[in-house]
Amino acid sequence: MTVTTSTSPSRASAPPSASGLRLSVRGLDKRFVLHGQAGAIIEAFSAVSFDLHAGECLVLAGESGAGKSSLLKLLHGHYRFTHARNDTAGEATLHFDDGPLSLNTLPAQAWHPLRRDVIGYVSQFLRVVPRVGTLEVVMEPLLARGVDEHSAEVRARKLLTRLNLAERLWSLPPGTFSGGEQQRVNIARGFIAEHPILLLDEPTASLDAANAAVVIELISEARARGTAMLGIFHDAAVRQRVADRTLTLGREAA
């Protein structure tokens, strides 16, 4: 797949087909160099290798601090693959039907269309833009792709209804919502665009059992349409329901 560096919505389209898409990670290391602390080094994770295929959910396990969230963030472009500064090593590559795309060498401006069209991310915390209403927050990933407003709104309403978010909240900005309400907005925003790859960082952390069950359903549906998912789930029952495979990071992995 050619990921252009354009940041404008160039088309109203579905995301690229998930069939045949694979993420391969080989010998990935991530260290944080704390320049304000005399260059102290914190190793987030090391020697991580796996393949993530279309239609599977690979669960990341490992003790607190093993580097699970840092791995998701690196794969979503929050951190640069800066081999030159010696804080990242290894390779991460997306294999599309029409060839590979190395994340290591992806220019900064190419991450935007990649995140818009290919790699989605649901974290446990919602980053809100002040004064933007909930419905619009959820619709935004589709609007960014050029999907028309009516279709985006229909899908957003459907998801918010499934996630039991009270309709009286839909016109309000979610900044003041409870933790669980914000998380459900985040989940709706993360699932609406049906990215072929989805990174899930504790998407059920603040949810009650009924809403966690909805997320489990959304994950099953995503798997059925070929989405490749890499996720962190602290709740063992949820983990058991969604995991096709588990990858353990850190000392527990030895």
Ligand SMILES: Nc1ncnc2c1ncn2[C@@H]1O[C@H](COP(=O)(O)OP(=O)(O)OP(=O)(O)O)[C@@H](O)[C@H]1O
């Ligand atoms: N931005 C950062 N700067 C410096 N160190 C960081 C940064 N982010 C994470 N770390 C460190 O990297 C290590 C891995 O953190 P990370 O959050 O990835 O672990 P985790 O496995 O997700 O933990 P948890 O299960 O507790 O959420 C920790 O020692 C953490 O302190």
